[in-house]
Amino acid sequence: MHFSSTWNPESAVAQQRRxxxxxxxxxxxxxxxxxxxxxxxxxxxxxKRGQLLPRERVGLLLDPGEPFLPLCTLAGYLQDTKEAEASIPGGGMVAGIGFVRGVRCMVVASDSGIDAGAIQPMGLDKILRLQEIALLHKLPFLHLVESAGANLMRYRVEGFVQGGALFRNLARLSAAGIPVITVQHGSGTAGGAYMPGLSDIVIMVRGRSRAFLAGPPLLKAATGEVATEEELGGAEMHTSVSGLGEYLAEDDRQALGMARELVASLGWKQQRAKLESDPHSEDLVTLMPANLREPVDMREVMVRLVDQGTLLEFKSAYGAATVCAQGRIGGHAVGFVSNNGPIDVAGANKATHFIQWMCQLGHPIVYLQNTTGYMVGRDSEQAGMIKHGSKMIQAVTSATVPQVTIQCGASFGAGNYGMCGRAYAPRFLFSWPSARTAVMGGEQAARTMQIVTEAALARKGQVPDPAQAQAQFDKIVGVFEQQADAFHTSGLLLDDGVIDPRDTRAVLAFCLDTIAEGAARELRPVQFGVARM
Structure with missing residues (x-):
């Protein structure tokens, strides 16, 4: 029942994978x-303006020496341009979960060093995801704002309409009893002005903060009125006349110090277990092959993630290609579900049983994805693969415990669904650089289309041209391979970030702490949130 590792991380194969x-x-x-x-x-x-760079602001806000979990660092990669060398990832913001005066918080900072902090298309999706995480786990939302707003040169009406969800979520956070604290480091124009407007507390910086629905150019274009930026939305005006700001700081440093004091005044305490040292983390980079056709025993991954290397297998001889086991990470009891191959009928039933067992125990489930999908073929279909795979998907969908997913290797077909992919709303989902996500492998897709094309030509009495057939095959493989890459899927925010495999245990422990702390925290909801007065 207990698994013991047989992997030699010093072997030639291991070193090649490393x-x-x-x-x-x-x-x-x-x-x-x-x-x-x-x-x-x-x-x-x-x-020259007496300001700190965005990453310096985040660094000063956070407690020194405490862990910080960056989120969605590749957002937008290859989405603004298909030229890999020209694409700047990050979605125009720096964000993650970290500690401020001992309180676990969601920290989001406009990356105003890039395009003046203008909100990028994937940047909008990124902040919506960050707000979702904060709401789920009751994390104070600390927003360091300096943004030129929407980029009118890349205006898209759907971005404007969907962007309203950003402000809706700020209202939802406040109404739920989760503090929203904004440091207005620079400009906030039009929609950007609603960021401080929908915050519980706003800190402004003298001479730098700006917040107005219409800046001087738009005001003049719309009404003919001429006014200065300070008159319309300066820090002194807002903290003494309009009441939009509660605190006036002299510079970025003082503003961040005020934000730290405000968080300390919440009286919220952390509940974090100390994670023991992990002597086997280095082994994790030796396990996953670059060629995902090579076999991997995912128990070797699990045993390097759990406390004391203690792993209790569930139904080890039944549906053996689907691996289910129990262990602890940072003191948290968890269940693991992973794959040593396609999910067959027995494996689907085993996973369904195990998921329900974990729900009965109240243990979070960690999915380690490495599957080409559900088994296909005559025998599998006749054995009821569709209905048994569907039961597994139902179990994942309806699970009553938190679920966390790590995409380690292949994540193909409906296996992505049954193993709690992005569409199944795991609390957190991270990818290893080796992860590949697609409806199927590129060569399988290309061969499928080749068979379909040949059959269509045969019905017309025609023979395929070998050169054209090969060109189509190569094109399909190329499209699938490029889109399956972990960096590409992370750029689309199909995960919460790509992580170094060696950091997996620490990331999981951090996420489990965050989940447990949020579950234990009692909030004081307010029907409409804290209104600006």
């Missing part, structure tokens, strides 16, 4: 650094 994984990790870090470097190009401008 080099391939580390190359992907380096590529990930380079993309994240690209966004930081682009933002830092504005340093001279910020220093």
């Amino acid at each position: 080099e391939a994984m580390l190359a992907r990790v380096r590529a990930l870090r380079a993309l994240e650094q690209r966004a930081a470097d682009r933002s830092a190009e504005a340093r001279a401008v910020f220093e």
Whole structure:
């Protein structure tokens, strides 16, 4: 019942896998650094204005030495341009969960070093996801705002309409009893003005903060009225005349210090277990092959994630390609569901049983995705694969315990659904750089279309042209492979970020702490939220 590792991380195969994984990790870090470097190009401008760069603001707000979980760092990658070298990831904001005066908070900062902090299309989706996480886990929402608003040169009406959800969520957070604290470091125009407007507390910076529904150019164009930025929406005006701001700071540093004091005044305490050292984390980069056709025993991953390496298997001899087990991470009891191959009838039934068992125990479920999907074929269909796979999907959908997903390898077909993919609303979902997500493998898709094309031509009495057939095959494979890549899917916010496999245990422990702390926290809901007075 207990699993013991037999993997040799020093073997030639392990070392080959290690080099391939580390190359992907380096590529990930380079993309994240690209966004930081682009933002830092504005340093001279910020220093001239007496301001801190966005990442410096986040660093000063957070407690030094405490863990910070960055979220959605690749948002928008390859969505603004198909030129990989020109694409800047991040969605125009820096965000994650961290500690401020000992309180676990959601921190979101406009990356105003890039396009003056203008909200990017995927940036909108990113902040909506961050707000969802804050609402689910009762995290104070700390917003460091300096944004030029929507980029009118890339205006899209759907972005304007859907952007209203950002403000709706701020109202929902406040009404739920979750504090929304905004530091207005710079401009907030039009819709951006509703960010402080829908906050519980607003801190403004003298000479730098601006918040108005119409700035001087729009005001003149719309009404002919001429007014200065300070008259329309300066920090002194808002803290002494309009009442939009509660606190007036002299600079960014003082504003962030005020925000820290406000969080301390909440009286909210953290409930965080100390995570023991993890001597086997380095092994995790040796397990997953670059070629996902090579077999992997996902129990070897599980045993390196749990406390003391203690893993209790469930029905180990039944539906063996589907792996279910129990263990603890950072003291939290969890159930694991993973795959050593396609999900067959026995595996689907086993997973369904196990999910319901975890719900009865009240233990969160961690899914480690590595599957090509549900088993196909005559025998499988006749055995009722559709109905048994559907039961597993029903169990995942209706589970009463928190679910967290790590996409480690393949996530193909309905296996993505049955293993709690993005559409099934896991509390958190992260990907390893090795993850691949698609309706099927590229070669399978290309071969399927080849068979369909050949059959269509045969009905017409025609023979396929070999050159055209190969060109179509290669094109389909290329499209599937490019879209399946973890960096591409993360750019589409189909996960909450790509992580180094060696960080998996710490990330899971952090997420489980966040979930448990949120469940234990008692809020004081207010029907309409805290209204500005």
